Amino acid sequence: MTTRRDNRLKYFVLGFATFCLATTLEFTCTATPTRYDGKGKEDGWNPKGDHPCTIERISIEDFLKEYGEKGGLPALFDRPIVITKFAVGREGKGSQKSRNSNFQNLTRVDSILNSFPANFTVTLSSSNSFSEHRRTIPFAQYLNEVTTGPALDADMKANETWYFFGETYSSEWKKLLNTYELPPCQTCSEFDLVALSFGIGNSGSGVAWHIHGPGFSEAIHGRKHWILYPFDNEPDFHPDQTSLNWMHYNYAASMNSENVPFECTLL
Secondary structure (H helix, E strand, O other), rough: OHHOOOOOOOEEEEEEOOOOEEEOOOOOOOOOOOOOOOOOOOHOOOOOOOOOOOOEEHHHEEEEEHHHHHOEEEOOOOOEEEOOOOOOOOOOOOOOOOOOOHHHHHHHOOOOHHOOOOEEEEEEOOOOOOOOOOOEHHHHHHHHHHHOOOOOOOOHHHHOOOOOOOOOOOOOHHHHHHHOOOOOOOOOOOOOOOOOOOEEEOOOEEEEEEEEOOOOOOOOEEEEEEEEEEEEOOOOOOOOOOOOHHHHOOOHHHHHHOOOOOEEEEE
């Protein structure tokens, strides 16, 4: 039986990545914002644009002042929160070494293959709510598709849109993920209390609407846009609808409804 408190801590989640590459092969993005005007996908939601953040944001300094002595956030924190590197409004100012600078270096597109044997394969998931289909290909091939292939189209079918996420159970992945420094939370002090997963996606790729309990997500390279509805406020969607398709054809209506979701871009 699910308690009422548990329900409040569950969310319908839509999240997908925007990856843009500079010539140095580091993930960086610049874009011009666009707004949906109901005329179709050409004028639809731009994954690379500037978008609002309606989730509470707090700098890592202020976060540690408020929650540091408690060991970080409790496991059942009652609302979404975004922890920023700098105080809101001061992005990019000052200097602060990233908590996961080593992990960032290991997972750069030009270095990540060094952590795996030759011809290492990855299993991709289809972009519907149940991830019903799988596709296994060489890791190097997938990276090439992401970095040099065309951007995804909003009208592509879910079983034609692939995303690498969560299928990171092998010893090779565990060795790499063990270099990740866990965030400050009360259940993150030991690896046996958390389940780590890792994902890489093309611009506009991602996981379609699904239900999620307590968790922590970090954008290591590029950025990822999240949209969340409380558990008792299910969004209107088709399980075979990709996240990008929903953003192009359903997002505007959701913003004009009484039940506006939480949203924010992590970068």
